Amino acid sequence: MTAAGPHPVRIGICVFPGINTDHDTWHAVTTFAGAEPVWLWHKDTELHDVDAVIIPGGFSYGDYLRCGAIARFSPIMASIADFAAGGGFVMGICNGFQILTEAHLLPGALIRNIGLKFVCRYVNLRVENAGTPFTQTAEPGDVLRIVVKHNEGNYRVDPVTLARMRDNGQIVLRYCAADGSEAGATTNGTIGGSSPNGSLDDIAGVCNEDFNVFGLMPHPENSVEAGLAGGTDGRVFFSSIVDSVRDRVLLR
């Protein structure tokens, strides 16, 4: 790679049939100076030299079998797995998170909300690890207020893996109260508290062990512009990715 000139950070946005926040994610990326969105298509294997990949939210293949279970077999997913194995940054939002767990690029699984209903609601999220490439522009303990909207956001993982994830700092976001308290209070999957879905340990977002793959249930792409109902708290994830790509280029 050539010297660290200010070439735009190319962020691939992967479209599967049934994904419905692809245009929102594209639009969100355009609100960042120095970032450039690039379409990736599920039937291709070509990643078009992107610096990072976002798998947006929606209902890939209608979520008819199990969320993300069909999309993970798309040709593009093999390329994304290779990209991740080489250290590339991959972020999955909502259905994208579900696809990444189905593809085993992230640990755990996302099951039906404990209320058995789709939930669209503002939630408070505590940044548990601000040292990841996806959260580096936040401060540890920051409380972000972003909308969740999903049917299957109830995060589950086996106890051994959960313990390892805690030790490693792979639990990046937890649902919490407005003042940041109560994160991790709903350990046994009860409804109520701060969690909209009964998620284990109030988990809202996790990284893999190498911290280059990240998934979250809330929708930061709908929270990047002042004046809209979504507010601006989602910007940290995009700005972190842009900075992380730039940092990496500088390191080279």
Place this chain on the structure above:
Amino acid sequence: MSATEQRHASVEAAVKLGLTPDEYAHICHIQEREPTYVELAIYSLMWSEHCSYKHSRPILSRFPTSGPRILQGPGENAGIIDVGDGWAVAMKVESHNHPSAVEPFQGAATGVGGIVRDIFTMGARPCVSLDSLRFGEIDGDANARQRFLFDGVVGGIGFYGNCLGIPTVGGEVYFEDTYAGNCLVNAMSAGLMRADQIVRAIASGPGNHVVLIGSKTGRDGIGGASVLASQEFDETLEEKRPSVQVGDPFTEKKLIEACLELLHRHLVVSMQDLGAAGLTSSSSEMASKGHVGLDIHADRVPLREADMEPWEIMISESQERMLSIVDPARLADVREVCERWDLDCTVIGEVTDSKMLRIYWHDERVADIPARRLADESPVIRTPSFKPAYLVDEPVAVTDSSYPPAADAGAALLELLATPNIASKRWAYEQYDYIVQANTVQIPGSDAAVLRVKGTPRGIAFVNDCNGRHCYLDPYRGAKAAVAEAARNLSCTGALPVAVTDCLNFGNPEKGDIYWTFEQAVEGMAEACEAFDTPVVSGNVSFYNESFGNAIYPTPMVGMLGVMDDVTRHCDARFKAEGDVVVLLGPPDCAWLDGSEYQKVHFGRVEGRVPDVDLALEIELQRVLREGIATGLIRSAHDCAEGGLAVALAECCIASGTEGGALTAAPPPALGAALTLPASALRADIALFGEAPSRVVVTCAPADAPALAALAAKLPLTTLGSVGGDRLRLSVDGAAALELPVAELHAAYESLPERLA
């Protein structure tokens, strides 16, 4: 022997399909012979009330339908309105009442699917959904079925709309016994497009291909328009379940993307969705509008069930299908787009210059009908009408013995806030994605939904509204008030009302008293639409909303679009700051018990006569609202609707502590207010809870109060007090009426989920 010969046309067969003997004779006259069974099936659908509007067409001509902003009025899949900067909005509402009553989840889901297809068929990307719902009472053990219907309908709307990625930003829900046997599910959708990208569903160019895109055709929904939508409910309800279609939002999402690409790249000549009466209505309407004929080879239609007969194929209402007219030179490009989206794309016929709709089955002609006769020349029926016996000319005589005033006004307020018609609908709208597409400025739960138009400073606002109880007590005044209230709700956000789409839900139009309420409601709506300069650009009539002979309240639902030049200047109901002055705009001494929620909830009665809207006063009120909001003078605005002034004030307090609008932090603590209603001839409880049109609660900074008074010089204006503290205190004519913590008001307002558990 061909499949078509297994069934024969006859008067008996015609009646079984929902036609009358007279209509059968007329069909024989048009065909100059006995029709084939396929032809009979086609006529039965196209001449059904649902497809032909045979009872409503002469009355609907009363509506204003054109204006400088109107790019497309009624007669297309959706109306289209110019909203500025080269952008246009396509909008329409449609009922799916009977399918939802039979199977609430799929009925509501396919209602959303159908209306969304109407929008993107015009070339617009669907950008909002709203839903207007009516059920029976949901409280109590006896009403488990109503809770089941409500739960299923909300679930179905969410299932379909969420998957499509179209925000459901607003709506309304009412619970009245009158809807117990016949719920109402009116789905409204709108889409954004460039004003020069309008595509109309007109077939043209003999020799062009007729191409079917999307799902395969099955037996689902056969006779939906005639069997389900154009008959009353009786004990055969359960038997009608097979007439309900099943929705596949995943395929519809792919259809949206593929069809918008086909339309925007001009790869198709025109397009029409397959809704009620399926292939039959889409093909005959396209042919009729284009003054051409279509030859359809029913045997080429991809099927789910191999043994389907041609008449079944022609009238199947299988969902997620589009019919398009394609120049043979473009067919390869059309196929490429469809294949990319994994959609079937099949040439099933061609455009001819015959002006006939001809159906072939393995090259045998099984139907040959003049397209115009089907689509545009169905019989027109005008039922002799008479005023229903229950209507009265005078309001109720309120005396302390007939209507003893509520002993505890605070308890009455809590009771009203908790009643399902007023209580927060958060339980429902939290099941809808209201923020996807990144345009939502104002989330559900307010007077109207507000969205931005990306790339412009503009905003668009949507609302739907109808008080069926008021329309029951006076269909003319109630319908007029529905238009006025929808416009008022838009003006409360700062938006200028510009167009209407309507869904007119009534009972059996063959009954003279029902027909009278329909005529009256249309007249009331038309007068109001003329006054507000909001033409009716699209809509739907739903008759036969009866079960076991009992009709619903007349429910002319009004969907309205508003526009604002600067979306950052939008307003909502939230009290904004301690010390702000609370002002009532509109008459301070007018509040009626008749038809009010207070009358129903506290006294258990629905009677009297509702007030007439003063349209001149209303127009001035709304001008003041919009100007006050645009100049920043007005900081909050909220319409006084069900529950009257006291409920409106309580809602402003409650809203001040809830989310919505641009958020960077958790909602602030809720604000209270200390307010006094002036002396008037009204009894205190009726001053608090009585209802009347043309009343809006606004707030302004204390320093701006004189400027607001000057702006509203031609209006009655009453200063009620100021925002502050965490309690709502109301007094009437100096006497304390109630004092409650806002937290307690909020708890009552959010109590609906407990009832649904």
